[in-house]
Every structure is written in C-alpha cells, then in structure tokens.
Amino acid sequence: MLAIPFFAGIACLWLGANGARWTALGATIVTFLLGVLLWLTYEVGGPQWQFQEYAPVFGRFAWALGIDGIALMLIMLSVFLMPICILASWTAIEKRVPEFMAAFLLMETLMIGVFAAQDIFLFYIMFEAGLIPMYLIIGIWGGANRIYAAYKFFLYTLLGSVLMLIAMLWMVNFAGTTSIPDLMATDFPPEAQTWLWLAFFASFAVKVPMWPFHTWLPDAHVQAPTAGSVILAGVLLKLGGYGFIRFSLPMFPEASAQLFWLVMGLSMVAVVYTSLVALVQQDMKKLIAYSSVAHMAFVTIGLFAFNRQGIEGGLIVMLSHGLVSGALFLCVGVVYDRLHTRDIDRYGGLADNMPAYALLFLLFTMAAVGLPGTSGFVGEFLALMGAYQAHSWVAFAATTGLILGAAYMLWLYWRVVYGAHRHADAAAMPDLNRRELGMLGAIAAVVLWMGVYPESFMAPMRADVGLLLDRIERAAPAGDARLAAPDPAAAQPQAAAQPAAGAH
Known part of the structure; x- marks a missing residue:
C-alpha cells in the first residue's frame, strides 16, 4: 500500500496530463482495494499489533510498520478519500497536471506511513514530510492569495514539530528504544512527563487545529483547490488526533490528567467561538473551515474524557468529520466549478435547477449537524x-456548540439551496454529472452506513481503546461521575459496569 502510490507518483511525472490522471486514479483505486483486503483480514480481538514488518536501518532507527484497529480505520479513511480527490480534480486542474497527481500520490504514501509507523523517528519523518506535498498543492494550484496561505500553513505546522523532535530524542535516550509499542508501555518520570506532553501538544494542537492555533486553517482551505481541501479536512487534521491517542495519552498519562483542564478549556472555547465566527462568514469554504475547528474540538474533548464513551466517541467523530467535511468541500467545489465564486450571496434557489445536488448537500449538512441516522x-x-x-460543564459548552452548529449549517443550506433565484447565472447551472454523482454518492453511502450500523467501525477499535484505558485509568482526573461516588467500595461496581455500557 505504501509502494503503489509512491511509484505511481514517480511515473506520473513522465506522463502527459491525461496519462497522469488515469495512472493516479488507477493507483488510488488499487490502494483502496488493498485497504479493503487489509480490513477483511484484520483479526478483530486478535493481537494488538498486526501486519508487522521490521527491518533495521542503522543504529536504533528501523523500518518498522504495523497497525492496530485505530490505525486501520484511519488508513481506510485515507485510501477511501484519495480516488475521490483524483476524480474531483479531473477537470478542475488544467495546469501542470502530472505534478499535481504526483503530489497527491506522494501525500497518500506519507499518510498511510504515519498511521502504520511503529518507529518513533519513522513516524516523525512521515508526519513532517506530509507538509511538503500539501504546501505545493496550496502554493501552486491554490487561489489568488495562495502563497501567503501556503507559507502560513508550513510555518505554523513546522514550528510546533521542532519541540516534538527534541522531546522524542529525550524519550529515546531515556527508554533506550525507538519502538512506539515499547514507548507506549514505558513509565516516564512524572516531572519529565509535563514537559514532554507540552512539546508533543505544541505539534498536535496545531495539526488538529485547536483554538488559538487554528488561524492557518481557514486561509489554507480558502486558497487550496477542492481536492486539497478534501484531503486537508479529511485526513491531515486527523494526524493531530491520532498523535494524542498514540503518544500524549498512553505515554504521559499523569501529565494528560494534570493538563486535563488546558485541553478542555481550549476545546470549550473552540466549540463556541469558532461556531460564532462561522455564523458571520460570507465565503462557503471559510464557513466549513471554521466548522472543522469546532468539530475537531469534539475529538479533543472525547479523547481527554478518560472514559470509554469519550474516547470511542472522539475516534468516531474523527472518521465522521473526515467524510462529512470532505463531502461538504466537494459540494462547494461542484458549484465553484460552474460559477467560479464561493460567495454565499451569489447563489440561491438551487433546489429548482439542481435537485440531486440539493438532496446530497442536505444529507451532508444534516450529518454535520449530527442528525440521528448519520455518522x-x-x-x-x-x-x-x-x-x-468527565465534567458536566464541559458537556454543557459542547452542547452549546452543537446548537450553534445547527444554526450556521442550516443557514448556509437555506441561503444556497432555497429562496428565490437571485442571479440568472446561478439559475442556469446544470445538475450533477455522473462523475460528481459518483463521488458524492460514495461518501453518502458510508455516512449512512456509519450512522445506521456504527459497530462495523467501532469493533476493530474497541480492544485498543480498552488497552488505552488500562494504561490511563490510574491517572484519570476526578470528574463529576467519580466525585459522586461516596466511597471506593461503592465506586467499584460502577467502574466495572462502564465498559459494558460503552460496548452497547
């Protein structure tokens, strides 16, 4: 799965525009089919790490790959969205097509590499190298202000990661190993944990992005081409959440509990503040970009809740947000290709001339709002x-964000799809063609599948969440549920019942 997109990407550079398109599409479809095979042969309830390969390179550094259920689901998200991105760029990208396709295929290789890496330095190389193709995609094929957006994206994400590298060097020196599974089981001294946690937080908080490190995201989304936005929202933002669950929580449980309120405080502000900012946007892409920050705050709230429901919820939000926000950016791309503007006021009444588009856009709007039956x-x-x-005030702030989320998403939908036709050119736009219908229809099917039968997606991750809980339980901060228990003996049955409740 790493080799096919990598070599196809190199091959694209020697082909013409049409050859590059078909090569990229073929390679991403083959990689997706291999991903399906990976999922079918993954043994749910089997060993924690599966499909491992190991080859020492030099010193402590090794080519070490392997996945657990969490990595499996995120790899599936990546390989599912990639062919859709190639199709989305089919007619939209006309200049330097071979380079564009090569950049996307390189990005796919690096994304799979991040989720599969089991050596901490291999992870770092893949994690950072993913910046390069995204930087090129925004900087070469982006909008009018693309250079500013590309630099901002690059510098924000790079600065945070320098601190993470220093922390990694210290950890490897302390533990004597670069193996991520071994480091996850290492007990680092509590006084060092805080500094290590903050160093990793500097990198992951920018990637997620958490408020107030989010300001690069709206600029990057607005300037990026449609496919760039889909992969940025769909997969690259998930690297931060994956980092929290792979490094911050299991490696530094005491520090995670100690800095519980830092994460929750920033997440609560993000949910409310970015939702209010989204309400006043005139640019469709900017509105969806701010909604991404609010949705990713649900991920950080869930992951740091220190209980099964929260962590599983955070992981499902990551998968769902990858599909739904990717689909919403595709919906914006569809009308942008026809009218070449993202200004909400230029549209209106599209339900009359684009009924299929209106229906699919409605489904993704409802999924973003959190309608039962959707992911x-x-x-x-x-x-x-x-x-x-974990804490009722956190839940209160998050619920406020849900209500505001319904407000800005439904208001966006109403202004674009309903009402009177404000402009003749918008009224003359044709409905979805077969290519666009296929792209949006595929995502719609998975969004409904995840909403109706989430067990398919939760089953592979359940055992890994259990292992993570065993690791962090000792440090869990006293939340409302724990404070309510009158004595340890009375709290025992409650703790035992918790995983069962989550399992259902």
Missing part, C-alpha cells in the same frame, strides 16, 4: 456522554 450523530453523542461523565 455525525454517533460520534458526537458518545463524545458528549464521555464529556458529561
């Missing part, structure tokens, strides 16, 4: 349950 509901409901057990 958005499952994750947000679980994350809120986890947050409520």
Whole structure:
C-alpha cells in the first residue's frame, strides 16, 4: 500500500496530463482495494499489533510498520478519500497536471506511513514530510492569495514539530528504544512527563487545529483547490488526533490528567467561538473551515474524557468529520466549478435547477449537524456522554456548540439551496454529472452506513481503546461521575459496569 502510490507518483511525472490522471486514479483505486483486503483480514480481538514488518536501518532507527484497529480505520479513511480527490480534480486542474497527481500520490504514501509507523523517528519523518506535498498543492494550484496561505500553513505546522523532535530524542535516550509499542508501555518520570506532553501538544494542537492555533486553517482551505481541501479536512487534521491517542495519552498519562483542564478549556472555547465566527462568514469554504475547528474540538474533548464513551466517541467523530467535511468541500467545489465564486450571496434557489445536488448537500449538512441516522450523530453523542461523565460543564459548552452548529449549517443550506433565484447565472447551472454523482454518492453511502450500523467501525477499535484505558485509568482526573461516588467500595461496581455500557 505504501509502494503503489509512491511509484505511481514517480511515473506520473513522465506522463502527459491525461496519462497522469488515469495512472493516479488507477493507483488510488488499487490502494483502496488493498485497504479493503487489509480490513477483511484484520483479526478483530486478535493481537494488538498486526501486519508487522521490521527491518533495521542503522543504529536504533528501523523500518518498522504495523497497525492496530485505530490505525486501520484511519488508513481506510485515507485510501477511501484519495480516488475521490483524483476524480474531483479531473477537470478542475488544467495546469501542470502530472505534478499535481504526483503530489497527491506522494501525500497518500506519507499518510498511510504515519498511521502504520511503529518507529518513533519513522513516524516523525512521515508526519513532517506530509507538509511538503500539501504546501505545493496550496502554493501552486491554490487561489489568488495562495502563497501567503501556503507559507502560513508550513510555518505554523513546522514550528510546533521542532519541540516534538527534541522531546522524542529525550524519550529515546531515556527508554533506550525507538519502538512506539515499547514507548507506549514505558513509565516516564512524572516531572519529565509535563514537559514532554507540552512539546508533543505544541505539534498536535496545531495539526488538529485547536483554538488559538487554528488561524492557518481557514486561509489554507480558502486558497487550496477542492481536492486539497478534501484531503486537508479529511485526513491531515486527523494526524493531530491520532498523535494524542498514540503518544500524549498512553505515554504521559499523569501529565494528560494534570493538563486535563488546558485541553478542555481550549476545546470549550473552540466549540463556541469558532461556531460564532462561522455564523458571520460570507465565503462557503471559510464557513466549513471554521466548522472543522469546532468539530475537531469534539475529538479533543472525547479523547481527554478518560472514559470509554469519550474516547470511542472522539475516534468516531474523527472518521465522521473526515467524510462529512470532505463531502461538504466537494459540494462547494461542484458549484465553484460552474460559477467560479464561493460567495454565499451569489447563489440561491438551487433546489429548482439542481435537485440531486440539493438532496446530497442536505444529507451532508444534516450529518454535520449530527442528525440521528448519520455518522455525525454517533460520534458526537458518545463524545458528549464521555464529556458529561468527565465534567458536566464541559458537556454543557459542547452542547452549546452543537446548537450553534445547527444554526450556521442550516443557514448556509437555506441561503444556497432555497429562496428565490437571485442571479440568472446561478439559475442556469446544470445538475450533477455522473462523475460528481459518483463521488458524492460514495461518501453518502458510508455516512449512512456509519450512522445506521456504527459497530462495523467501532469493533476493530474497541480492544485498543480498552488497552488505552488500562494504561490511563490510574491517572484519570476526578470528574463529576467519580466525585459522586461516596466511597471506593461503592465506586467499584460502577467502574466495572462502564465498559459494558460503552460496548452497547
């Protein structure tokens, strides 16, 4: 799965525009089919790490790959969205097509590499190298202000990661190993944990992005081409959440509990503040970009709730947000290709001339709001349950964000799709063609599947969440649910019942 997009990307550079398009599409479809095979052969309830390969390179550094259920789901998200991105760029990208396709295929290789890496330095190389193709995609094929957006994206994400590298060097020196599974089981001294946690936080908080480190995201989204926005929202933002669950929580449980309020405080501000900012946007892409910050705050709230519902909810929100926000950016791309503007006021009444578009756009709007029966509901409901057990005020702030989320998403939908036709050119736009219908239809099917039967997606991750909980339980901060227990003996049955409640 790493080799196919990598070599196809190199091959694209020697082909013409059409050859590059077909090569990229073929390579991403083959990689997706291999991903399906990976999922089918993954043994749920089997060993924690599966499909491992190991080859020493030099010194302590090794080519070490392997996945658990969490990595499996995120790899599936990446390989599912990639062919859709190639299709989205089919007619939209006309200059330097071979280079564009090569950049996307390189990005796919690096994204799979991040989720599969089991050596901490291999992870770092893949994590940072992913910046380069994204920087090129925004900087070469982006909008009018693309150079500013590309530099801002690059510098923000790079600065945070320098601190993370220093922390990694200290950890490897302390533990005597670069293996991520071994480091996850290492007990670092509590006084060092705080500094290590903050160094990793500097990198992951920018990637997620958490408020107030989010300001690069709206600029990057607005300037990026449609496919760039899809992969940025769909997968690159998930690297931060993956980092929290792979490094910050299991490696530094005491520090995670100690800095519980830092994460929750920033997440609560993000949910409310970015939702209010989204309400006043005139640019469709900017509105969806701010909604991404609010949705990713649900992820951080869930992951740091220190209970099963919260962590599983955070993971499902990550998968759901990858699909739904990617689909919303595709919806913006569809009308942008026809009218070449993202200004909400230039549209209106599209339900008359684009009924299929209006229907699919409605489904993704509802999933973003968290309507039961869509993927958005499952994750947000679980994350809120986890947050409520951790602290009721956190749940209160997160719920406020849900209400505001419904406000800005439905208002966007109403202004674009309903009402009177304000402009003749918008009224003359043709409905979805077969290519666009295929792209949006594929995501719609998975969004409904995840909403109706989330067990398919939760089953592979359940055992890994359990192992993470065993690791962090000792440090869990006293939340409302724990404070309510009168004595340890009375709290025992409650703790035992918790995983069962989460399992259902």
